[in-house]
Amino acid sequence: MSKKLGSLFLAVLMMFGMTAVMAESNTITVTDMFGREVTIDGPVTRVIAMAPGDCEILCALGCEDALVGRGLYCDYPASVAAVPAVQSGADMNLEEILALNPQVIILNDMAHTTDQVAMLEQNGIVVIATEADSIEEVYVNIRLLGKVMGKEAEAEAIIADMQATFADLAARSVKSGKTVYFEVMPLEWGLWSAGTNTFMHELAEICGVTNAFADIDGWQAISQEQVIARSPDYIVLVTGMGDSAVDEVMGRAGWGDISAIRNGKVYNADSYTMTRPGPRLKDAAVALFNFLYGAE
Amino acid sequence: MQMLKGNHITVRYGDNAVVDDLSFELQEGQWLMLVGPNGAGKSTLIGAISQGVPYTGDILLEGADIRRCKAAQRARKIGVLSQKNSVGYGYTVEEVVRLGRYAYTSGFLSTRDDDGKAQVERALELTGLTDFRHASVLTLSGGELQRTFLAQVFAQDPQILILDEPANHLDLVYQKHIFSLIGQWLKTPGRAVISVVHDLSLARRYGTHAVLMNHGKCAAQGEVDAVLTPENLRSVYSMDVYAWMKDMLAQWQ
Amino acid sequence: MKKLSEHFSWGTYVLLAAALIACLLLCICVGSVAIPLKDTVVALWNSLRGLEIPAGISKNIILNVRLPRVLNVALVGAALSLCGAAMQGLLRNPLADGSTLGVSSGASLGAVLALALGVSIPGFSLGGTMLMAMLFAFLSLAAILGLAYALDRSLSTNSIILIGVIFSMFVSSAINLIISFAQEHIKSITFWTMGSLSGTNLSCAGVLALALLLCGGVILRYARELNAFAIGEDNARNIGVNVRRVKLIILIAVSVLIGVSVSVSGAIGFVGLVMPHMARMITGPNHKRLLPASMFAGAIFLLLADLTARTILAPVEIPIGVVTSLVGATAFIAVFYRTRKAG
Numbered sequence: 028m029s030k031k032l033g034s035l036f037l038a039v040l041m042m043f044g045m046t047a048v049m050a051e052s053n054t055i056t057v058t059d060m061f062g063r064e065v066t067i068d069g070p071v072t073r074v075i076a077m078a079p080g081d082c083e084i085l086c087a088l089g090c091e092d093a094l095v096g097r098g099l100y101c102d103y104p105a106s107v108a109a110v111p112a113v114q115s116g117a118d119m120n121l122e123e124i125l126a127l128n129p130q131v132i133i134l135n136d137m138a139h140t141t142d143q144v145a146m147l148e149q150n151g152i153v154v155i156a157t158e159a160d161s162i163e164e165v166y167v168n169i170r171l172l173g174k175v176m177g178k179e180a181e182a183e184a185i186i187a188d189m190q191a192t193f194a195d196l197a198a199r200s201v202k203s204g205k206t207v208y209f210e211v212m213p214l215e216w217g218l219w220s221a222g223t224n225t226f227m228h229e230l231a232e233i234c235g236v237t238n239a240f241a242d243i244d245g246w247q248a249i250s251q252e253q254v255i256a257r258s259p260d261y262i263v264l265v266t267g268m269g270d271s272a273v274d275e276v277m278g279r280a281g282w283g284d285i286s287a288i289r290n291g292k293v294y295n296a297d298s299y300t301m302t303r304p305g306p307r308l309k310d311a312a313v314a315l316f317n318f319l320y321g322a323e
Numbered sequence: 324m325q326m327l328k329g330n331h332i333t334v335r336y337g338d339n340a341v342v343d344d345l346s347f348e349l350q351e352g353q354w355l356m357l358v359g360p361n362g363a364g365k366s367t368l369i370g371a372i373s374q375g376v377p378y379t380g381d382i383l384l385e386g387a388d389i390r391r392c393k394a395a396q397r398a399r400k401i402g403v404l405s406q407k408n409s410v411g412y413g414y415t416v417e418e419v420v421r422l423g424r425y426a427y428t429s430g431f432l433s434t435r436d437d438d439g440k441a442q443v444e445r446a447l448e449l450t451g452l453t454d455f456r457h458a459s460v461l462t463l464s465g466g467e468l469q470r471t472f473l474a475q476v477f478a479q480d481p482q483i484l485i486l487d488e489p490a491n492h493l494d495l496v497y498q499k500h501i502f503s504l505i506g507q508w509l510k511t512p513g514r515a516v517i518s519v520v521h522d523l524s525l526a527r528r529y530g531t532h533a534v535l536m537n538h539g540k541c542a543a544q545g546e547v548d549a550v551l552t553p554e555n556l557r558s559v560y561s562m563d564v565y566a567w568m569k570d571m572l573a574q575w576q
Numbered sequence: 577m578k579k580l581s582e583h584f585s586w587g588t589y590v591l592l593a594a595a596l597i598a599c600l601l602l603c604i605c606v607g608s609v610a611i612p613l614k615d616t617v618v619a620l621w622n623s624l625r626g627l628e629i630p631a632g633i634s635k636n637i638i639l640n641v642r643l644p645r646v647l648n649v650a651l652v653g654a655a656l657s658l659c660g661a662a663m664q665g666l667l668r669n670p671l672a673d674g675s676t677l678g679v680s681s682g683a684s685l686g687a688v689l690a691l692a693l694g695v696s697i698p699g700f701s702l703g704g705t706m707l708m709a710m711l712f713a714f715l716s717l718a719a720i721l722g723l724a725y726a727l728d729r730s731l732s733t734n735s736i737i738l739i740g741v742i743f744s745m746f747v748s749s750a751i752n753l754i755i756s757f758a759q760e761h762i763k764s765i766t767f768w769t770m771g772s773l774s775g776t777n778l779s780c781a782g783v784l785a786l787a788l789l790l791c792g793g794v795i796l797r798y799a800r801e802l803n804a805f806a807i808g809e810d811n812a813r814n815i816g817v818n819v820r821r822v823k824l825i826i827l828i829a830v831s832v833l834i835g836v837s838v839s840v841s842g843a844i845g846f847v848g849l850v851m852p853h854m855a856r857m858i859t860g861p862n863h864k865r866l867l868p869a870s871m872f873a874g875a876i877f878l879l880l881a882d883l884t885a886r887t888i889l890a891p892v893e894i895p896i897g898v899v900t901s902l903v904g905a906t907a908f909i910a911v912f913y914r915t916r917k918a919g
Contacts (some may be wrong), residue, residue: 215767280640
């Protein structure tokens with residue numbers, strides 16, 4: 028009974044909404060990360076976010092209600108679990124998406140092809156592409172999505188909050204010259220670390236420590252012996268491997284003389300906050316800072 | 324002495340009986356010729372005897388079921404020369420011939436094969452391959468390859484020789500040479516030969532006994548003169564074979 | 577019987593072993609981190625003699641990182657190459673190999689299934705995947721050969737390639753199916769299939785060595801039978817080889833070796849295909865020489881490929897499969913072109 032009433036109420040609301048659009052002719056023009064100029068008939072009330080980072084940005088902007096679909100790996104905030112999930116990337120399924128009838132779909136530049144974009148656009152869906160390899164680009168993404176959703180003030184507030192947090196951490200940190208090694212894939216599958224052009228690298232800089240693998244670009248497989256020879260002061264695991272991850276690292280053969288292992292400075296970080304281009308990079312920075320300097 | 328006996332041998336490929344309820348007997352000193360048109364089932368029968376083709380019925384080797392016989396034991400008694408002998412890798416002639424001694428040296432407690440080297444040498448000599456012993460089989464002509472495998476069978480030193488078209492790829496000189504060689508080999512007591520032969524003159528000249536096959540069945544069997552009669556051949560080959568051969572020979576006169 | 581000429585002489589074995597040891601030492605001394613030769617020698621020498629080893633980077637890197645890895649690489653190379661040589665002889669086809677036939681993919685499927693179902697042996701973390709990899713390697717071989725015989729009894733090159741392609745496609749879709757059913761294991765499965773030698777340790781090397789000793793020993797013992805099969809299965813039967821039994825034993829030995837190798841290092845292509853070819857060009861087709869030569873050649877080849885993979889872009893490592901495929905495919909085309917031209 029109440030459900031019926033609710034949907035009736037929604038329908039009435041929507042009618043009002045549509046008349047409002049016609050009256051104001053609310054068009055939004057943005058330039059997305061593909062560098063394409065995109066025009067949308069606003070306001071945007073039905074949107075799908077494919078990438079977890081974009082999903083987090085939308086929710087932080089207060090647009091969770093407009094979210095009619097999410098990529099399979101979007102899992103934050105926990106309440107988005109109630110939103111229908113769709114396949115993303117190479118497995119993207121047009122039918123699934125059309126069934127949700129979105130106005131706008133926000134997808135990750137790297138994970139999708141221009142053919143997929145064209146296919147979506149032919150079906151009348153506006154495509155916004157996002158990409159971020161640096162915190163600065165995350166700000167651009169937040170502004171972009173803020174504009175798309177008509178939440179520009181909220182976007183600026185999120186950015187200001189992030190900037191304030193980073194500035195505060197930077198001010199409190201000590202430039203000791205100590206090094207940190209980020210492990211993004213465990214030894215079992217071949218070690219991978221993060222170099223320049225990653226959030227982890229920037230977060231380390233903010234916290235006053237040096238990335239031990241600043242000589243590689245992006246995420247790369249590295250030699251185990253390099254880690255031993257570089258003997259980092261801190262080891263941060265971004266592998267998402269669960270509770271036993273630290274013990275596994277502490278027990279590795281030949282790693283015993285690494286400074287971080289000797290001093291027990293191994294931290295199992297939340298891999299999602301550390302790697303997703305979203306507002307929670309701020310939380311990742313705080314967590315990293317607390318690990319490095321000891322939580323107060 | 325009876326050496327080999329087949330009782331009601333049938334080989335089926337699907338519903339088609341390629342060898343159909345065929346029985347035969349091989350006595351010491353006999354040279355049994357398997358004769359018949361293409362597709363009569365001669366090679367398949369040889370496949371069954373050498374245990375390469377599944378069959379129903381029984382094949383008795385010196386009175387015992389050949390299926391119960393161990394592979395190496397069987398190979399010491401029966402040597403088989405297959406029709407299709409191609410080699411994919413460049414083994415030397417000597418390596419191929421030497422493998423003929425496998426049955427005497429296999430097994431965990433492999434007995435010393437004192438006799439082996441001499442047997443290999445004799446086989447190479449008999450087939451005229453001594454000079455080719457280090458040649459790669461990939462470089463041999465069809466006839467030389469055929470002789471290589473014949474040498475392997477000789478090295479195997481069996482009591483029964485089973486030959487599928489031994490004259491295949493051989494020119495007339497070697498045909499004569501090989502057939503008289505086998506005839507010589509047969510003179511030692513305790514030996515017998517079965518061979519598939521297409522050339523009816525050869526069959527008649529060297530065979531002591533014959534099985535005339537047609538559509539998998541035995542059309543006639545017994546002593547070679549009694550089997551390869553003009554009438555029998557005409558009914559199996561659906562042509563006057565006797566007149567044709569006489570006509571062929573008449574050209575030379 | 578003049579037996580010696582078919583085997584390698586002791587001198588040849590000493591020479592091959594010397595080449596392998598030289599290669600092992602090279603791969604232990606050279607790596608992405610430069611370690612003075614003196615420290616390396618001291619670390620190795622002292623550990624061999626059970627003496628105290630001066631603590632430090634060189635000890636950790638040489639004894640705990642490079643030595644286990646180098647040993648694993650050499651053993652995997654030897655095992656894969658030996659399997660390739662055995663299968664090329666058994667099936668009488670120079671293109672037969674674990675990777676071309678799809679046996680390695682089959683072993684991967686088994687390992688993936690073990691990961692998805694959580695099959696494990698207490699006390700030995702690799703045990704579950706290893707066992708399943710062996711089992712599936714054998715099942716794959718049986719299925720592939722069954723299919724092959726149904727299509728073409730003579731097992732021509734074309735049908736081998738065709739069946740390998742079809743079977744590998746089947747396996748990769750089966751793996752995808754398992755992944756979509758086992759979302760919680762998606763990460764471990766995906767990364768497992770990529771394979772890596774960097775996490776291998778001495779217990780992996782121990783298992784590999786044991787498998788190679790047992791199964792490799794069996795395969796080497798059947799060198800004469802393999803010669804007979806390489807000439808032709810009918811010929812093997814005619815000279816008294818127990819065709820069915822020998823074939824089964826060799827296939828089981830090959831499956832175990834491929835299963836263990838795949839579960840230690842992932843599927844590495846081209847070693848088993850190309851190295852026996854190269855060895856055959858020198859030793860000839862006689863398996864008494866070919867099998868040991870293939871083992872040494874496979875070990876040396878994979879050692880050098882791994883050395884390249886871990887040093888060429890240091891500190892970054894590239895996947896070893898990239899190196900073996902690049903070198904292997906080139907070498908294979910060259911070898912095949914030469915033999916085709918000669919034949």
